[in-house]
Amino acid sequence: MHELSICQSIIAQVTQVAEQNNAHTVTRIIIDIGPLSGVEAPLLQQAFSIASAGSIAQDALLETHISPIRVRCNICANENDARANQLLCSACGSWQTTLLSGDEMLLKSIELEKEEYHV
Amino acid sequence: MCDTCGCNVTEANRKLVEAGGKHARTKSGNESIEVLQNLLHENNHRAAHNREHFDKHQVLAINLMSSPGSGKTALLEATIDALRDELNIAVIEGDLETENDARRIREKQVPAIQITTGSACHLDAYMVHDALHELALDGLDIVFIENVGNLVCPASFDLGHHLNVTLLSVTEGDDKPAKYPVMFRASNLNLLTKSDLLPVLDDFSVQRAEQAIRHLANPAPIMQISARKNLGMEQWFSWLQQQLTHYREHLAQGQTLLPDIQREGQRLHATG
Secondary structure, three states: OOOOHHHHHHHHHHHHHHHHEEEEEEEEEEEEOOOHHHHHHHHHHHHHHHHHOOOOOOOOOOEEEEOOOOEEOOOOOOOOOOOEEEEEOOOOOOOOOOEEEEEOOEEEEEEEEOOOOOO | OHHHHOOOOOOOOOHHOOOOOOOOOOOOOOEEEEEEEEEHHHHHHHHHHHHHHHHHHHOOOEEEOOOOOHHHHHHHHHHHHOEEEEEEEEEEEEEEEOOHHHHHHHHHOOOOOEEEOOOOOOOOHHHHHHHHHHOOOOOOEEEEEEEOOOOOHHHOOOOOOEEEOOOEEEEOOOOOOHHOOOHHHHOEEEEEEEEHHHHHHOOOOOHHHHHHHHHOOOOHHHHHHHOOOOOHHOOOOOOOHHHHHHHHHHHHHOOOOOOOHHHHHHHHHHOO
């Protein structure tokens, strides 16, 4: 259940960004995770409701985007989608590939409601 | 670091975050702030700090990961016995409860710090940081960090170590790398432990285990060892010596060593 640790980390970062921008509410949090990050989106959603309680983001929508797993072949330079436990080149069958995407754990952006300042 | 250079932007998400992408503006009129930080930003920051601390003392830190009961502590006991005259070793032990493992290591007259995580299923950089306050690094060559026995969660957390070693005991089944790809993709060395039991296990194929690891695009060495019966241990000891030399060469050039996955991520995501 390391998703709870990750959510606590998200809340800490979001709170910091909100404070820097004089925001009073966080309305949306957009994250990007890959299947090879070891983070499960449904568990993250459950953990978020616990971790966000009482925070500036307690009513925020957590929007999760799943990145595709893509590899580039080190032998023939082909690029293709792959399954998490079959990171193989679809052209030459080689296992000597490099991951292009699929291991992301990225806090991409957040939406804020800001304080109005009058001078 | 990742939050400023945008190195977490990959080919998959670039179009979403660049100007005009669907995250650049909001439907509701609220302000959208681009963050582009790793979800474990704070942990990774602390991990980098831990790594600097190890590097300052020229101590190679190795993260041992596996299922519970695959023989991590037995491996450490045998390694300490065999290399006692050549290397100064210390151990950081991670478990949910008990000091049992640290006690086993201390019986070998080697410093051991026990981290009890309570209900946490993994070690993180903060726990290792606290343990480092209790451990004198001067004069040490290698610190082994024995992670919580778990093939899932520990793989996601950088502790500030330099190398990942993953153990797979032959009693667990040869399909474990296919079932737990995140863990086995991250290993710099794979140890097939309890290899003395292979003759009585007709359902574990070393070849199938190797193929499953290769299918994760992991080129790391795979060694069959038995710590209890002292089989294949020499190759493990030589690997440790090679890595220590390699690490010290990096330090001499003002560089550190990052576990393969972190290094690959930094290179790719910064230039890709």
